[in-house]
Each structure stands twice: as structure tokens, then as C-alpha cells.
Ligand code: FES
């Protein structure tokens with residue numbers, strides 16, 4: 001290194017590095033990258049007038065090849081998280097932390113916060129490694145950064161796994177620079193200094209705050225710096241329960257979502273959508289009349305319908321309802337649940353039971369999973385300001401680079417002329433992986449020649465928005481004596497849309513993937529990367545086949561696992577029954593993985609598995625293993641008539657889960673409070689998936705148009721008793737958490753239902769057979785807002 | 795257009811907007827009070843829950859023309875000022891239990907919770923499980939259990 005600092009007062013970075021290198025090694029030498037010790041990494045001081053530090057986004061990622069021995073299922077050793085962590089290794093991609101004169105560290109995370117708590121966790125990592133109080137760390141969301149190529153996608157519960165090391169490395173570089181600057185300022189040796197809570201003190205009583213040191217510690221050049229990270233055992237912040245950094249804003253109404261942003265002249269805009277899925281407008285009969293309605297400024301036909309811009313969203317709703325449009329049919333005209341199920345059945349790949357002894361018994365079950373809306377409470381929305389030659393967009397986007405490219409394509413602009421700002425989302429659940437609203441808003445803004453704030457009506461979400469695809473899962477196993485010889489699964493699904501960026505990653509990495517994976521079809525590859533049967537069931541094959549019928553799909557917290565786990569765990573209960581074994585004893589006998597077993601034992605103990613229960617009520621138990629972690633869930637369900645037949649206005653009551661206990665091993669836990677929150681949400685999702693929430697397809701459109709049609713879990717459905725146990729882990733990296741709670745929850749609820757009613761449910765959610773509401777009109781596509789609100793005050 | 799005068803969070807406001815525009819849009823799009831959220835527009839999701847004259851209501855289902863000049867609207871932004879201290883005790887309880895996840899439903903949840911406590915107090919009783927079961931506010935992040943705990947805690951602080 002030959003860099004010379006511009007100002008003599010500034011410490012030589014080389015010297016600083018040496019000083020750091022002299023600090024006592026707090027880790028045993030290991031086999032880390034670049035010959036550094038296990039916690040030794042390279043970071044950078046970035047040129048600037050205040051301290052700025054950086055690390056490569058891929059610091060610490062495991063090389064794919066080393067992680068993949070042969071033998072076990074692919075997902076056990078190299079999973080979707082590895083794919084994502086690994087996929088950007090060849091490029092140089094920096095994440096940067098800057099420290100301002102007030103001693104506040106700023107970090108724009110190239111990921112999206114949707115409630116999963118990544119901004120809090122990232123702030124905790126910085127606070128830890130930099131010895132700063134948590135409230136002196138400000139984490140914002142980075143806009144689309146095309147140079148990050150594949151590495152700006154928030155999905156697959158991969159954020160903490162991929163960001164853990166780079167964030168810490170950058171923060172450690174900053175700490176080192178601050179110590180060196182303090183040494184110069186205080187005339188002391190670095191080894192005699194202590195950094196604590198944003199202040200550096202020496203043994204003689206001198207001190208300097210990070211704010212005072214921020215400019216001194218800056219560098220005129222960008223230089224690499226070698227750092228050691230703190231040892232896990234010395235953590236003071238990481239691993240302790242912390243409240244969300246945005247909690248106060250959330251409870252005071254100050255937290256801003258896309259719809260709350262004030263962008264000049266971006267007036268409320270909505271779209272009158274077709275009565276069938278993906279239909280299009282042929283002609284508008286009353287355009288001038290609607291154009292003249294109060295508040296309305298513009299009405300234009302776009303590919304998704306007829307867009308209306310007005311002074312208020314209320315006036316948009318009125319205009320949308322007033323439009324008289326002749327529609328072209330959509331992509332699934334005439335289709336219904338039953339016709340789609342027939343297509344899936346026809347596409348199911350045949351079983352191919354290997355040769356088994358004559359005396360072997362066969363168990364065969366087939367499950368069906370209906371369409372489900374992945375919409376969050378915040379509906380799709382985006383702000384777009386498209387001008388001649390450039391465009392600016394604001395939206396909740398988990399894959400902003402892909403959205404940026406799609407917007408550029410739609411507008412006929414170079415990608416560099418499109419600025420994409422990522423806004424914190426009001427939930428995502430997979431929905432915001434796609435830039436649907438951002439692309440639509442950009443097209444409308446271009447057509448109108450004005451900025452727009454586009455919002456989807458609630459009714460638009462289940463009817464035209466993305467859904468988790470309908471799927472079937474067929475499983476066959478053979479038993480001999482008390483052994484399971486074979487286990488075959490054929491999962492057949494309406495095609496899942498992966499055009500949000502994951503597809504490109506996989507293609508780019510095809511050659512590096514574990515044996516054979518790159519040769520599989522894309523969806524089968526994802527299936528293989530995510531599915532891991534945790535049981536030792538002899539010869540196991542799990543195959544996916546997909547049917548493309550023109551639905552708008554996507555993953556929904558998460559891709560295949562909730563359905564696959566539900567099918568598998570119900571099936572496992574039936575195997576246990578055939579062999580006359582208790583569901584827990586059977587699982588413990590066949591589970592391969594100690595982490596999964598430990599979680600199972602934990603919920604058995606805390607949830608008091610096997611306790612006496614009245615008839616019509618039962619316990620159910622299930623496990624799941626994914627994202628290098630493990631979960632087990634025990635629920636108790638009440639299926640007695642007095643419970644099932646409770647009436648709540650405009651609601652589905654039905655069986656009630658009365659208790660849920662979940663144990664999770666998520667590897668190293670950054671924020672246990674955040675993890676528990678994710679698990680509570682996962683259980684809530686699991687209950688809805690098993691019992692109540694689905695879309696009904698009839699005659700080419702979905703019937704649901706309201707939260708009182710699409711029955712996500714409500715207060716009257718939740719288990720009054722909920723307990724989450726975060727398992728101690730020996731892993732030194734965080735695993736995925738955002739999705740981990742769902743799969744075992746839906747499975748445990750289904751298993752409990754089967755045990756309480758004596759009937760194994762085969763179609764999910766179990767209430768799908770009944771349409772428990774009067775469908776709202778399709779023309780107009782959105783309901784009128786009521787006017788009687790003042791007679792319902794309380 | 796017509797002029798409408800009423801009070802929002804202690805301030806008298808006058809807006810020039812058609813009678814039948816629902817109050818939610820007057821608050822959000824005209825006056826800039828973005829605390830009340832849109833989740834349905836048909837009085838189902840309860841994300842817009844605010845208070846009128848101290849009682850919970852859903853402004854997505856009230857025409858601005860139906861407000862009287864004497865009506866006092868309180869949104870989440872104005873809740874803290876209705877009690878002593880920096881924050882309303884219900885907000886404190888919410889922070890204590892770190893209830894919010896994405897936060898989108900939470901302004902409505904908190905406003906509903908405060909009104910529920912007032913209601914049961916007026917009835918001379920404590921909050922029951924049945925009261926909590928009857929809350930209609932949707933939370934798509936599934937924070938329901940923390941909401942229940944925070945309401946009981948907040949009630950104790952109120
Ligand atoms: S937006 Fe008012 S109740 Fe849903």
C-alpha cells in the first residue's frame with residue numbers, strides 16, 4: 001500500500017492498519033478467505049471529508065463448491081440462501097457507512113424494510129461493531145443501485161445471512177479509523193484507548209466523541225484496511241432483545257409509506273380494472289363525462305385498464321365507478337377452480353416407486369392448495385414522475401434493479417435515466433418482489449404527462465394482484481415392517497413467476513451450482529434448492545411440475561414450503577398411525593437433523609404434548625427445516641360445534657387454534673425480539689393458510705374483493721395462548737427468519753384439525769368449499785365507499 | 795365545491811372540497827394528515843380508525859359534508875396531546891411491547907384500542923377476551939397477540 005494521507009495531522013492508514021493488526025488476536029487462525037483469520041477481513045476507508053467506510057457486499061460468503069459434499073439432499077447443504085449470498089461474488093460491490101459530525105452513523109441498506117426488522121438488525125450490527133448507542137445509527141433504504149447486479153433483492157429470508165459480515169467489516173474499519181484519529185488527537189497509544197458508546201477515552205482522562213473525530217478520521221483516498229471482527233462472546237448488542245428502530249414513528253403516525261410521501265403535483269391516481277383477470281379496455285363510452293367529474297384531472301387508457309387522476313383518492317374511486325368501458329376478455333377467461341385443478345391433475349408427474357419387496361405396504365395421499373392472495377395491508381402503490389428523457393419513481397420494491405430495468409423498457413428510456421427510490425413497505429409477503437405498481441405508475445405518468453401517485457383499490461388486490469399459485473401435492477411411501485423404504489412426492493403447481501431477478505441469478509451461476517442443478521428447469525431448481533425432507537425415509541424423490549395458464553403469481557412467504565410441509569407432515573402423521581406410533585415418537589425416530597429434533601423436543605415439553613384433551617379438540621405437531629434453520633410448532637385446536645359455529649358479523653370463525661407454541665433455531669440471532677415477532681406472524685399466516693384464507697376462481701375472475709371476503713387471520717381466529725422459544729444455536733451466522741415460521745405452523749394446524757375431527761383434510765384451506773360472502777360487483781370493479789360511518793362510532 | 799370547517803387535532807381547519815368526499819381523503823390528500831391509513835375504503839380493515847368527539851370512527855366512510863363545525867377529529871398524530879406526557883399511555887404500552895411490525899395497521903389499532911378502553915370504562919367493567927376477539931382491525935403482519943397484551947397494559951396505564 002503506497003497511499004499517503006493528504007494532511008499530516010491525519011494518521012497514516014497503513015499505520016492504523018498496523019496498529020489494528022497489533023491488537024491482540026481475538027480469534028484463532030482459521031481458514032477464512034484471502035488467508036486472513038476467521039474474523040479477519042478486508043474493508044475500505046472511502047475518500048471523503050467525513051469518515052466513510054465500506055466493505056464488499058459479498059464479504060464472508062461461502063464459495064459454492066466447498067459447501068457441497070455429495071449425498072444429502074441439495075437444500076441441506078446448499079440452499080436458496082447460499083445461492084443468493086454467493087451469486088454476486090465476482091463483482092465489486094460496496095456498502096458504505098458514513099459518520100457525521102454529530103457522531104451518527106448512516107447506512108443505506110440495499111434491501112427493503114417491509115416490517116421484517118432488517119433496519120433494526122442492521123443498526124444493531126453497526127452499533128455493536130462500532131461501539132455506538134443504537135439510537136446513533138440511522139439505517140435508510142438505498143435506491144436502485146444497478147452496479148449491485150444480482151445483489152439487491154430482498155427475498156428468501158436472506159438479508160441477515162448476506163449482510164451480517166459486510167456490515168460488521170465496514171463498522172470495524174470505522175472503529176479502527178476513529179481509534180487512530182483519537183490517538184493522534186489525544187497524543188495517546190491506540191492500545192491505551194477505549195471506545196464506548198460513541199466516545200473514545202484514554203487512560204489519562206482525555207476523551208473525544210465520534211462526532212469530533214469524524215472529519216479527522218476521514219481519508220483523502222480510498223484505501224483497503226484489514227480488520228478483525230469482535231468475537232461473538234463479546235457481543236453487547238447483538239443477541240439482546242431490541243425494539244424496532246422505527247417503533248416510535250409507527251405509533252405516532254409519523255412512519256411514512258409510499259402513499260404518505262408528498263411529491264409535488266403527484267395527484268391521487270387509480271385504475272378502473274377489467275371484470276376478468278388480466279382483461280383489457282377495448283373502448284370507453286363516457287370519457288368526456290368522467291373527465292368532467294369533480295376533482296378529475298386526467299383519464300387515459302393504459303394496458304391494465306383506464307387510469308384516472310384526481311385531487312383526492314375519493315374522487316378517483318367515484319370516477320372509476322362511473323367509467324363505462326367495453327372490455328376484452330382476460331388471460332383465464334372461463335376458467336374456474338375446478339378447471340384449473342383438472343389441468344394440474346393432468347400435469348402430475350407419474351410416481352416411479354423403485355423396486356420394493358412384495359410385502360411392502362403403500363400409503364398414498366393427494367392434497368390440493370387453492371389460490372391465495374399475497375397482498376399486504378398497504379395495497380400496491382407507487383409514485384411516478386416521468387418527464388422528457390427521465391423518470392423518478394418511489395415505491396416499495398424488493399427487487400429495485402429489475403423494476404428499474406422494466407420501467408426503463410416500458411418508457412423507452414435508458415436504465416440510467418430512471419431513478420428508483422425504495423420506500424419502506426407496509427408488509428410484503430412476497431408481493432413487493434415485483435414492480436407491478438411502479439411500472440404501471442410510470443406508464444400512466446408518461447401517458448398523462450404528469451406526476452401520479454398510484455394506489456390500487458383493496459378490491460383490485462385479490463382480483464388482479466399476484467397470488468400464490470394453486471398447487472397439488474401427491475405423496476406415496478412404502479413401508480416394510482417398521483421401516484419407511486421410499487418416499488415420493490410430486491408437487492404440481494400453476495407456474496410461479498420468478499421474473500423478479502432470481503431467475504437471472506440462477507442462470508448466471510448455472511455452472512457453479514451443485515452437481516446437476518444447473519441442468520434442471522428453473523422452477524425445479526428453486527424447488528430443489530428450497531425443499532429438504534428432514535426425515536430418513538429411504539429412497540426420496542421430490543419433483544415439481546408446473547402449468548402456465550396466465551395467472552399473476554409470485555411466492556408468498558414463501559415459495560413452496562408451506563404447501564409442501566403441510567402435505568408432508570399430514571402424511572407423516574398417517575405413516576405414524578399405520579405403524580401404530582405416536583406422531584412425536586415416530587418423528588424423533590426418523591428425523592435426521594439434531595436441530596430439528598431439539599426444536600421438536602422443546603415444543604413437546606413447553607406445549608405439554610399428549611396431555612388429555614376433550615373430544616373435538618386436539619393437539620397437532622409439525623416440523624420444518626429450511627434456510628439452515630429448524631422450526632417445530634405445536635398447536636391445540638378446538639373443533640367443537642360451539643366453537644366452530646360462533647358467529648361474528650361478515651366473518652369466518654370455524655375451528656379455533658387455542659394455543660400455539662413455536663420453537664425456532666435460526667442460527668445466530670441478531671435480535672431475538674424481532675425473531676419472535678416474525679414467528680408470531682408466521683403462526684398467524686399458517687392458521688389462515690390451513691383454515692380460512694383463499695381466493696375462489698369462478699368464470700375467469702376471483703370473487704374476493706375485501707378483507708371480509710379474503711379471510712386472513714383476525715382477532716377472533718388467533719390463539720389466545722402463544723409462545724415462542726428461540727433455541728440456542730452454535731452457528732456463527734444468522735439464518736433466515738422472515739419465512740421460517742409459516743411452514744410448520746400451517747402443517748401443525750392441519751395435523752391438529754385431522755386429529756380433532758378424525759378426518760384428514762385434503763383441500764386447503766379447509767373452508768374453501770363454502771363461499772362465505774356475497775361477491776361484490778365486477779362492473780364497476782370497486783365498491784362505493786359507505787356514508788354511514790358516523791352511525792358506527794364507539 | 796363547498797367550505798367545511800371542523801377541528802383536527804385541536805386546530806380549526808377549513809377545506810374547500812365537494813360534500814361527498816370521504817373524510818379520510820380530506821385528511822390525507824387535502825390536509826396532509828397521513829397517520830390514518832387506507833386499507834379498504836369500505837369500513838372493513840379499520841386501518842383509518844380515528845376519533846370523532848372522543849369516539850372511534852372510520853373516516854373512509856364519512857362524507858366531509860356530514861361533519862359539523864363543532865366536531866373534533868383526532869387522528870393518531872393528535873392522540874398524544876389528549877393525555878399528559880410525551881405519548882399517550884396506549885402508545886407507551888405499544889412501545890413497551892414493540893407491537894408494530896410493518897406498522898401500517900398500527901395507527902388504526904391504537905386508536906381503536908383507546909376507544910375500546912373508554913367504552914368498557916363507561917360500561918363500568920374491565921376488558922375481556924371477548925372484547926379483544928371482537929376487534930375488527932386487520933393486521934396482515936399478524937401482530938394480534940402483542941396487540942392484545944398492549945391493550946391490557948395500556949388500559950392499566952390510562
Ligand atoms: S380504510 Fe377505512 S376501514 Fe379500511
Ligand code: FES
Pocket residue numbers: 115377426427894895896897898899900932933934935936937
Ligand atoms: S403491523 Fe403490518 S399490518 Fe399490522
